Amino acid sequence: MIEKIQIKEVASYDSTGIEVNLSKINYIYGSNGTGKTTISELLRNGDNQKFSSCNIEGKQGSLDFDLFVYNRNFVQENFSIHKNIKGIFTLGKESTEILALIDGKLKDAEKHQDRIGNLENNIKQKKEQLEILKTSFINQCWNLKQRYDESFKEAFTGLRNNREKFMERCLNEAANNNSQLFTIEELKNRVESVFNSPQEKVGVIPIIDYDSSLENQSIFKTKIIGKKDIDVAKLISKLNISDWVQQGHRHMEDTDGICPFCQQELPISFKEKLDEYFDETYSEHIQTLNSSIEKYKSDTLGLFERYKFLVNEDTPFVNKEKIASLFEIMNSTFKENIQLLERKSIEPSRSIELNSITSYLEQIKSEVEQANVQISELNRVIDNIKEEKERLIKDIWRFIVEENKSNYENYISNVGRETTALEGMKRSQDGQKDHKKRLEEEAIELQNQLTSVLPSIHEINTLLKSFGFTNFQLAESDEQGNYKIVRENGEDANETLSEGEKTFITFLYFYQLINGSNDQDKVNTARVVVIDDPISSLDSNILFMVSNLINNLKKKVRSRDSNFKQLIILTHNVYFHKEVSFNKGMGNKRQPDETFWIIRKTGNISHISGYEENPIKNSYELLWKELRENPNSITTPNIMRRILENYFKFFGNVDVNEIVEGFPDEDKVVCNSLLSWANDGSHHVNDDLYVDSNQEQNTIYLEVFRRIFINSNHESHFNMMMGKIESEVEENSANDEANKEIQEALAQVAATQE
Numbered sequence: 001m002i003e004k005i006q007i008k009e010v011a012s013y014d015s016t017g018i019e020v021n022l023s024k025i026n027y028i029y030g031s032n033g034t035g036k037t038t039i040s041e042l043l044r045n046g047d048n049q050k051f052s053s054c055n056i057e058g059k060q061g062s063l064d065f066d067l068f069v070y071n072r073n074f075v076q077e078n079f080s081i082h083k084n085i086k087g088i089f090t091l092g093k094e095s096t097e098i099l100a101l102i103d104g105k106l107k108d109a110e111k112h113q114d115r116i117g118n119l120e121n122n123i124k125q126k127k128e129q130l131e132i133l134k135t136s137f138i139n140q141c142w143n144l145k146q147r148y149d150e151s152f153k154e155a156f157t158g159l160r161n162n163r164e165k166f167m168e169r170c171l172n173e174a175a176n177n178n179s180q181l182f183t184i185e186e187l188k189n190r191v192e193s194v195f196n197s198p199q200e201k202v203g204v205i206p207i208i209d210y211d212s213s214l215e216n217q218s219i220f221k222t223k224i225i226g227k228k229d230i231d232v233a234k235l236i237s238k239l240n241i242s243d244w245v246q247q248g249h250r251h252m253e254d255t256d257g258i259c260p261f262c263q264q265e266l267p268i269s270f271k272e273k274l275d276e277y278f279d280e281t282y283s284e285h286i287q288t289l290n291s292s293i294e295k296y297k298s299d300t301l302g303l304f305e306r307y308k309f310l311v312n313e314d315t316p317f318v319n320k321e322k323i324a325s326l327f328e329i330m331n332s333t334f335k336e337n338i339q340l341l342e343r344k345s346i347e348p349s350r351s352i353e354l355n356s357i358t359s360y361l362e363q364i365k366s367e368v369e370q371a372n373v374q375i376s377e378l379n380r381v382i383d384n385i386k387e388e389k390e391r392l393i394k395d396i397w398r399f400i401v402e403e404n405k406s407n408y409e410n411y412i413s414n415v416g417r418e419t420t421a422l423e424g425m426k427r428s429q430d431g432q433k434d435h436k437k438r439l440e441e442e443a444i445e446l447q448n449q450l451t452s453v454l455p456s457i458h459e460i461n462t463l464l465k466s467f468g469f470t471n472f473q474l475a476e477s478d479e480q481g482n483y484k485i486v487r488e489n490g491e492d493a494n495e496t497l498s499e500g501e502k503t504f505i506t507f508l509y510f511y512q513l514i515n516g517s518n519d520q521d522k523v524n525t526a527r528v529v530v531i532d533d534p535i536s537s538l539d540s541n542i543l544f545m546v547s548n549l550i551n552n553l554k555k556k557v558r559s560r561d562s563n564f565k566q567l568i569i570l571t572h573n574v575y576f577h578k579e580v581s582f583n584k585g586m587g588n589k590r591q592p593d594e595t596f597w598i599i600r601k602t603g604n605i606s607h608i609s610g611y612e613e614n615p616i617k618n619s620y621e622l623l624w625k626e627l628r629e630n631p632n633s634i635t636t637p638n639i640m641r642r643i644l645e646n647y648f649k650f651f652g653n654v655d656v657n658e659i660v661e662g663f664p665d666e667d668k669v670v671c672n673s674l675l676s677w678a679n680d681g682s683h684h685v686n687d688d689l690y691v692d693s694n695q696e697q698n699t700i701y702l703e704v705f706r707r708i709f710i711n712s713n714h715e716s717h718f719n720m721m722m723g724k725i726e727s728e729v730e731e732n733s734a735n736d737e738a739n740k741e742i743q744e745a746l747a748q749v750a751a752t753q754e
Helices: 036-044 072-078 096-152 163-176 184-196 212-216 231-239 242-254 270-277 280-306 320-346 358-383 385-403 405-448 454-466 499-514 540-558 574-581 619-629 636-652 656-661 665-683 695-711 715-722 734-747
Strands: 002-007 018-021 025-030 055-058 066-070 473-476 482-486 527-532 564-571 594-602 605-611
Touching (some): 002 036, 018 594, 025 036, 025 574, 036 066, 036 072, 036 564, 096 163, 096 184, 096 405, 163 385, 184 358, 184 385, 212 280, 385 405, 454 473, 454 499, 499 540, 527 540, 540 564, 540 574, 564 574, 656 695, 695 715
Parallel strands (some): 025 594
Antiparallel strands (some): 002 018, 473 482
């Protein structure tokens, strides 16, 4: 059943549009051009692109029914000239046993459909649970992204603004990334070299080369003194004045035998003894000492000079502050050693030991070696920058996978469990669908034994004859399963039908169609019926016939066991509206399963209004209301006259006097008396002095008034308008059923507008 229709941005409906909430039976009234056909076309052809802004909502979201729409396009499509009419398949009446089997299989199929619906709800809930798990995992992955985004933004390129894509990458990497696991510090260092360092190669730092043996030369520890077997040697040694004597010896050359210190005359041969004491060996030692001191100075100063760039320049990967501190310590040590060596040079007999700079130099060498390793890596990376970036990104994602391991395992476990349950439900649902399909196919096979287009031909032809259309009928076409319209002699009548005839037979075809189907396998489906102005080209008597058929359809819609679920009627005809919307004993009150609407167009824009009661009223109805409620009024003659004239004139220019001629002789006087009284009251104002309206007289004439309707076979209309309840008579034969529909149609004459 359709619960709601929304129409906008099509035809005369603006961007706001209208919204129509529907019930079982719905009446929509509107003048021509107000937008009724747009509604019926939406229902008939809602998937058309022009209705893209419109919407049809089913009850509880379901639209599981067949929709039948009668409007002018239905007429054009089904009754074009030179075109056979597609046949209507209906169930035959030959075998109640087969019908019972069909009904049983369809009921079983409905049970499977209920199970399918329950499974659908469970599947929906399970999918929602999976979505909740997915959303939670997305958030967990995104938290990791935010935590490491600043450090690893290059690896997250293309994913930094998309939570779901980032999560999908996490899933993919967790399943496929088996790279070596690095620490975050290692990865950050590589990011620095691969992504953030200059893309130019850096020269390797020269290897530090220093002979540490220069600090440990034996000459520095050797006490350099003169020859020991000279007689003065003992005294010099005892007084430990070798260095002092050696200084004096250097100055004796130009003193002419005078002591350079005390200026006294030196003993004979004293110089020779000193020369012998400071012999060639002593001189060699002194020479060795001096050269060793010089080499130590030059080599150490050369070291400082070669590597001062480590302190003065910014060299990649070098801890400049640490190197500078070490060089400062070495320079201070070197200066201390120079002081020791200078003393040794003045006092060769001293034994000295230099402070070593080797330990500090080793630290510098270690820093340089580490820097060179990184420089070599940088240069290698620059040579293979593309491959290095790919490798680093893969290693970063391996790190992310490890960080996300517990979240991933929980997610995979939970999703696996829920997915297994979901797949089980889907398999069960597919099984139910297969069972339902099998039952429906079996029902169709049984229906094929019963369904035929011939009963529809018979039903439509019976209705045509009952309604007085005897000059044409339907016949089975040469094309199997189709109809054609023929004259009594068998000639094709399609091209010679009047608009009224074509419209009427089209409606009869539609009326039969909704009770069957153009498809053999759809004769028992649930259905919603939409009827849009079926009496546009019909005369008044056919109007009542069509109205009667629709009223019978209303009963089917209201029946609990019927496959008719809903009826929507659109019309611009007041009389037709009154006929199909009249409810016995309720006047204009709305039944709980009805809705009433009026469409109006203002400023070329269509609007719709709903009503709590039937909004269509006319003077004809008001005449009957006055007669019912105040039959003793002085205006009663005029009311009766207007009712008779309106009713029988509208019905077909029937002369009431001719109806009177059909009365028995004994009743003609009474009838003529009534007509004379009514006509007398219709031409002048009655004067209370001459007219005395009493209850007894009014009762007599009201009975005559009623008998006029009875003798014209319109008693049903009299009873309906006077608010009486008439009994329904069931007929057995199909022909009698058709006659009954005619009689009821004639009985429910619409209110005419004076």
